[in-house]
Amino acid sequence: GAGVSQSPRYKVAKRGQDVALRCDPISGHVSLFWYQQALGQGPEFLTYFQNEAQLDKSGLPSDRFFAERPEGSVSTLKIQRTQQEDSAVYLCASSPRLVSLRETQYFGPGTRLLVL
Amino acid sequence: GESVGLHLPTLSVQEGDNSIINCAYSNSASDYFIWYKQESGKGPQFIIDIRSNMDKRQGQRVTVLLNKTVKHLSLQIAATQPGDSAVYFCAEIPMIYNQGGKLIFGQGTELSVKP
Secondary structure, eight states, X not given: OOOOEEEOSEEEEXXXXXXXXXXXXXXXXXXXXXXXXOTTSOOEEEEEEETTEEEEOTTOOSTTEEEEXXXXXXXXXXXXXOOGGGOEEEEEEEESSOGGGOOOOEEOOOEEEEEO | OOOOOSSOOEEEEETTSOEEEEEEOSOTTEEEEEEEEEOTTSOOEEEEEEETTOSXXXXXXXXXXXXXXXXXXXXXXXXXXXXXXXXXXXXXXXXXXXXXXXXXXXXXXXXXXXX
């Protein structure tokens, strides 16, 4: 079946602009994760959902970052008043079952955000 | 952050040789480990995983070894091909309730395969 998809693939924003990044997980996957990847580094955890419940948002860098998954499928990561340090690749991943089962996470292609 | 690596280590191998990529993980409570391959402009792609009750696991052309005593993980790629060129990350999931299933990525290694 189809993998994780993300849109847009590229986003250029002016500093101070709000952006919204979309993630479509693999159909039926219960758990959904967001990661941020800076150039030359490994992905770093932002937040995760189990169905529509956001169970951990400890990795969100500031209160300008907000994520939701209202119907337990598609998720949106919103960044308000973007800053240059927000420039990174934002990766979404999903896994089939409960987060507590610690399973493989399947990643989407990412959204590359550049804040000017 | 918990992942480090401003300068990725690089491993350069000849096509057809075997490759070994090493990773030191951080949390002794981790019980699940995954190797990912990331090509330029793409998201991490699952290669192979291993749980802490195992020392070795084999896939197609790949083998993962786990040494819990020294918190070390390795990925062996047999008969390396140009298509294997990418950045390889190890990732761990700690068995700590309040961290749930979040992945903690290690420092990546850039594998370059010379034809």
